Amino acid sequence: MRFLMICSYLPSALNFRGKLLEAIHAKGYEIHVFAPDLTDFPDELNRLQQLGYQVHAIPMQRAGTNPLADLKLLKTLYQMIRQIRPDVVLSYTIKPVIYGTLAAWLARVPRRFALITGLGYAFQNVESGQRSLFQKLVHGLYAQALKYADKVFFQNPDDLKLFQDMQLLDVNKPTVVVNGSGVNVQDFAVLPLPKNAQGQVKASFLLIARLLGDKGVREYAEAARIIKAQYPEVEFHLVGWIDDNPSAIAQAELDTWVADQTLKFWGKLSDVRPAIAASSVYVLPSYREGTPRTVLEAMAMGRAIITTDAPGCRETVTHGVNGYLVAVKSVDDLVSSMQYFIEDPKLMAYMGQRSREIALNKYDVHQVNKHMMTEMELI
Numbered sequence: 001m002r003f004l005m006i007c008s009y010l011p012s013a014l015n016f017r018g019k020l021l022e023a024i025h026a027k028g029y030e031i032h033v034f035a036p037d038l039t040d041f042p043d044e045l046n047r048l049q050q051l052g053y054q055v056h057a058i059p060m061q062r063a064g065t066n067p068l069a070d071l072k073l074l075k076t077l078y079q080m081i082r083q084i085r086p087d088v089v090l091s092y093t094i095k096p097v098i099y100g101t102l103a104a105w106l107a108r109v110p111r112r113f114a115l116i117t118g119l120g121y122a123f124q125n126v127e128s129g130q131r132s133l134f135q136k137l138v139h140g141l142y143a144q145a146l147k148y149a150d151k152v153f154f155q156n157p158d159d160l161k162l163f164q165d166m167q168l169l170d171v172n173k174p175t176v177v178v179n180g181s182g183v184n185v186q187d188f189a190v191l192p193l194p195k196n197a198q199g200q201v202k203a204s205f206l207l208i209a210r211l212l213g214d215k216g217v218r219e220y221a222e223a224a225r226i227i228k229a230q231y232p233e234v235e236f237h238l239v240g241w242i243d244d245n246p247s248a249i250a251q252a253e254l255d256t257w258v259a260d261q262t263l264k265f266w267g268k269l270s271d272v273r274p275a276i277a278a279s280s281v282y283v284l285p286s287y288r289e290g291t292p293r294t295v296l297e298a299m300a301m302g303r304a305i306i307t308t309d310a311p312g313c314r315e316t317v318t319h320g321v322n323g324y325l326v327a328v329k330s331v332d333d334l335v336s337s338m339q340y341f342i343e344d345p346k347l348m349a350y351m352g353q354r355s356r357e358i359a360l361n362k363y364d365v366h367q368v369n370k371h372m373m374t375e376m377e378l379i
Contacts, residue, residue, distance in 0.1 A: 003029040003378075004086035004109075006077070006100035008062050008093045010035040010055075011044045016117075016181045016293060017092075020369045021053065027378055032084055034077070034100070036060035056080060060095055063244050065134065070099065077103035088376060092117050094138065098145040105148035113376055114149040116159055117181070118290035118312065121246055124214060126166070143168045151375060155180045155290035158311030176375045179315075180291025182365030188300035190356055191277045193348055196233070201349065203342045204235040205306075206279035208272055208294040209286070211240045211254065213247040216285025216308065216329070221253075223285075223334035224262045231342055239275045241268040276301050280348045281341050287328050289313050300359040304351035306337045322354035 003024050007013050013021070013033050025031050031053040038045050038057045048055050058080070060073050073095070081089070081103055091100035092115035104112045122138040131139070142163075146152055151174040154160040160177060163169040196202040205224070209215040217238075224236035238257075242248050257263045266275050272294065276282065282298035282305050289312030295305055299316065305323030307313040317323045324340065326333035341347050373379045 001029050002032060002084060002086040002088075004032045004034065004081065004084060004089045004104075006034040006058075006089065006091040006096040008036065008060060008095055010038060010041045010048075012093075014044050014047055019182070019184060019365045020372065022051070023366075023369050023373060024378055025052065027373075029088075029378070030054070032056065032086060034058045034080065034096075036062065056084075062095070070095070074099045074103055078106050081107040081109060087111065088378070089113065090115060090376070094120070094122060094142075098138075098141045101145040101149050111376065112149050113151050113153065114146060115153040115155075116163070116290065117155055119159060119162070119288060121214070123162070123288070124247070126162070139166060139168055146173065150174065151176060153178055153372065153375070156312040156315055159290065162311075176371075178371055179363050179368050180296060181293055182368030183293070183296035183300045183359055183363050184365050185300045185360055185363075188273065188276075188297045188359075190300075190302035190352075191273075193280045193302075193352065194278055201280060201345045202233070202235070203231070203281070203338075203345065203348070204237065204279045205281050205283050205338060206237040206239070206275055206298070206303075207283050207285075208239040208269075208275065209284065210245065211238075211242045211249045212245050213249060214287040215240075216287065217249055218253070219285045219329060219331050219334060220283060221257045221262055222331045223338060224257075225260075226331070226335050227338055227342070228262060234338075234342060235279075236263050237266060237275055237279055238263045239266045239269050239272060272297060273301070276303060279303060280352075281306060281323075281338070283307070283334070283338075284313060285326065285328075285334060286310060286313055291315060296359060296363045299355035299363070302352040302356045304341065304348050305355060306334065316358075318354075318358070322351050322358055 033055045088111045089104040089109045090113045091097045097114045154177050157177050193201045194204050207220045211217050258265045276298050282303045284307045288310050291312050295316045305317050308328045309325040310328050319325045324337040
């Protein structure tokens, strides 16, 4: 029996789906992974191969919109799938879901599944009714491809409802909402909150994200500037990188935040645990997510959370219990929530404990993977 996973970014197959692949492999399946740009990720490629998986390069332009290149991708996927003859295909992120699902159907793969992990730029501002030509094209492709998926997984109920409301998904299509990608609660164990020179828990905020406007990076930096004017000892940490996404912030913006000491910038980390350990509160002011993995990791390590009352984010926080929900794009709400922790440091430990409990009960990666494997009839 053969299981094929199609993705657009090889490290995600290991970091976000590694435990799922492990569990499927343990059931006797031969694992194949399709991804582009393999030579850019030699460590991840080597690790996947050491686990006994077969990894195949595909000609996918992650951010490109060239229709001829995408047609070439569809043809190549079809040919490769026909050669491997998998019993099950799972695709995630935009291009793998669209072209991977279509190719799997054309190649007559018996079981085809799509996982919608987040909507991103292609769905920005769609609730307003204003859609660009690019967005209309992507949505039309989604609608065509998902016709041929046997079941579609979503990571929050808002994304499922949006797809149905926009008629990208037939209301009779089998769907499942899972609790994100889960988090390995053993790897992300609780660590003590950071202390100041007096031995007291210090207010230290952290954001981990690709440096995109729709991750709320600008709002985070502005809230940091306002807070530091009143509480200069408070720390603000930022982990991430600038990529070629249309909503990426400018390098000059980042340089300014670092130069004026608004933010301490860690760069891109392969292991985010040291940054989480240096923080007492995790902040994600994102405009929309699938289910944010970084929030789950911070929760597992016993950190209080500030995030937006937005799809995918709101599911991770019970307001006033393990953190605070703020309005999307509201710097004022961010500042107010941060001040609660600064003025009452005991909240950081109390809410951090509640976060850990929620991570254990709702987001443990083994529970999430068991749910997915049951729905895919792999167990």
